[in-house]
Amino acid sequence: MTYLTCTSSILLVLAVVGAAGGAADQPNSGISRRTFGKMADGKLIDLYTLTNKQGMRVAITNYGGIVVSIVAPDRNGKPGDVVLGFDNLDAYLAKEPYFGALIGRYGNRIGNARFKLNGGEYKLPANDGPNSLHGGVQGFDKRVWTAREIRGEHPALELTYLSKDGEEGYPGNLSAKVVYSLTDDNALKIDYTATTDKDTVLNLTNHSYFNLAGEGNGNILKHQIMINAGSFTPIDGTLIPTGELRKVDGTPFDFRQPVSIGARIDADDEQIKYGKGYDHNFVLNRSGASLSLAARVTDPESGRVLEVLTTQPGLQFYTGNFLDGSIHGKGGKPYGRRSAFCLETQHFPDSPNKPSFPSTVLKPGQTYRESTVYRFSVSK
């Protein structure tokens, strides 16, 4: 008894010292889990928190594979949550604009909610005017994924989901796997893989809404952005690409040198009007098939810098034009117009209907593989 008490006291002391030491100097890196909420059918949903040795934290739920928070330091080392989202699952279950979610089977729009493949026509749910947006009515963002914690060199979370043949109109049983890992250079890496048993189309992405000044902390118009793209895919009035690849030279879409997001966001330009700001796919300048720099965003106030690297050919730059303050996020804060930006790495919208765009077809025997890195740092 005495022995037991003594051992537990020692353990307690060690635990307290460990926790305090971790918070003060080097945080305990790893992964933890708690219940996040309950689905209508009673199924419990979890929230996983990855922590790295710098103390950066990323929380992800297995509902929709949603990145719920990303806590990164500013230039004075002060941590702040830089993504829009909610404190509980119920708010994510209500109608909301894909905050932090995994998007599938098809990121962005497919025109007229249909496409042809191998001579057959596939009809999809039209959930955005005449078009199908972000995988349909019940896309991957609204599915419960199977989670597995990975405790390797870096904390990581593996999420898997089997999308049945015909789900939301898409052919083939599609087995998707997404691994989120947090490295000690403050980078959140997302590795996507998938296989199918029938020819299908696929375009996976993540829909995080960033505000480097901290979520709920005003608009992002003063953030400076560089996008490594010499052209973009102009859209029609329903935001479907026309098929043209247009050079950015002399347009409000030239971000090859850093410029503030707000500088030309209301320019007298047909493309800007269609998007109500930026809501366009950029054709990335790539060097080879490996990860390459797609964009860099800096917030002059906080000093936070976000770099996006990807294996994908395209990047959707969306400036939260549809946010209007009616959604209240974490801590009840209203999320106003342009209070965040999204950098969705992807294949081009409507590729299944645009033979000249890089193909999004996946066949049995092939493995879909794409990776994206969101890396945080600070500038002086």
Ligand code: GLA
């Ligand atoms: C994408 C689209 C936008 C909008 C948002 C969600 O980024 O391109 O038009 O639909 O998703 O609101």
